[in-house]
Amino acid sequence: MTCVDCGGTLHPLSYPPEDGWEPGDVVAYRCPDCNERFDIVLGDPDDTDDTDTY
Ligand SMILES: [Zn+2]
Numbered sequence: 001m002t003c004v005d006c007g008g009t010l011h012p013l014s015y016p017p018e019d020g021w022e023p024g025d026v027v028a029y030r031c032p033d034c035n036e037r038f039d040i041v042l043g044d045p046d047d048t049d050d051t052d053t054y
Contacts (some may be wrong), residue, residue, distance in 0.1 A: 001029055001040070008033030 001010040010029035023044040030037050
């Protein structure tokens, strides 16, 4: 996961649940470089589309 603003590495603000993330879960990430926060909705892992165009 890369910051679209500065290219830094995003770190999740919360730990994954015991059963792991599920599609549709919203995970908050923060960029340590520019302090920007991103709320990312996890997609269906079976969806092979490249959804990087966020
Ligand atoms: Zn950043």
